[in-house]
Amino acid sequence: xxxxTQTPKHLITATGQRVTLRCSPRSGDLSVYxxxxxxDQGLQFLIQxxxxxxxxxxxxxxxxxxxxFPDLHSELNLSSLELGDSALYFCASSVEGGSFTGELxxxxxxxxxxx
Amino acid sequence: xxxxxxxxxxxxxxxGESSSLNCSYTVxxxxxxxxxxxxxxxxxxxxxxxxxxxxxxxKERLKATLTKKESFLHITAPxxxxxxxxxxxxxxxxxxxxxxxxxxxxxxxxxxxxP
Numbered sequence: 001x002x003x004x005t006q007t008p009k010h011l012i013t014a015t016g017q018r019v020t021l022r023c024s025p026r027s028g029d030l031s032v033y034x035x036x037x038x039x040d041q042g043l044q045f046l047i048q049x050x051x052x053x054x055x056x057x058x059x060x061x062x063x064x065x066x067x068x069f070p071d072l073h074s075e076l077n078l079s080s081l082e083l084g085d086s087a088l089y090f091c092a093s094s095v096e097g098g099s100f101t102g103e104l105x106x107x108x109x110x111x112x113x114x115x
Numbered sequence: 116x117x118x119x120x121x122x123x124x125x126x127x128x129x130x131g132e133s134s135s136l137n138c139s140y141t142v143x144x145x146x147x148x149x150x151x152x153x154x155x156x157x158x159x160x161x162x163x164x165x166x167x168x169x170x171x172x173x174k175e176r177l178k179a180t181l182t183k184k185e186s187f188l189h190i191t192a193p194x195x196x197x198x199x200x201x202x203x204x205x206x207x208x209x210x211x212x213x214x215x216x217x218x219x220x221x222x223x224x225x226x227x228x229x230p
Contacts, residue, residue: 002158002160004158031216033216042220042221042222042223043159043202043204043220044220045217045218045219048215048216048217055215055216056215056216056217058217090158090159092158092216094216096216100146100147100206100215100216101147101164102147102149102161102164102204102206102218103161103164104159104161104216104218105161106158106159106160107158108156108157108158109157109158
């Protein structure tokens, strides 16, 4: 158990809809990361937050947005969903701020299926 | 463009049959190279961080090495419980960028160890 909690574990929805994925990081971790894993693209970095502020951005679509709240949990919002958005969405956390060591603690993921 | 390529895609070994997994990378500058293990239905689990050519890290039956263009994950006398997908990732250095957790992952090598 990594200590990172993601909900929901599974989500089935229709094209055009909007969903919210939630992540609670490990106790004490200030950084939260979102990654998308699909069969053809592998694990792709979406966005990182550190202590409530956006720290780094990957190829995150404009239809997607995220935030980190004062209690450090994070939410990833996916809107105007398309079939191609079907994937596993992982949240990860780490304790560092300015000195990244590479040790990310991943949750078990939220599997999104868009029909 | 920063890129990570892993080979082979899949590897089947008999218990006790040692082998190596390859990770070749192309980045403008390397901050660090990381190995993760991912079991089916789970999030990736951190194994190693390597920072500079010539560096080696070991953990049980696993040993990771790094050169200027590639990394190897050597598996000595594997056991069935070593079966998993092994992911390689790099953190690239870009002038003016801060040290963030934006990792570029390879597609992974799926290892199956038969008893």
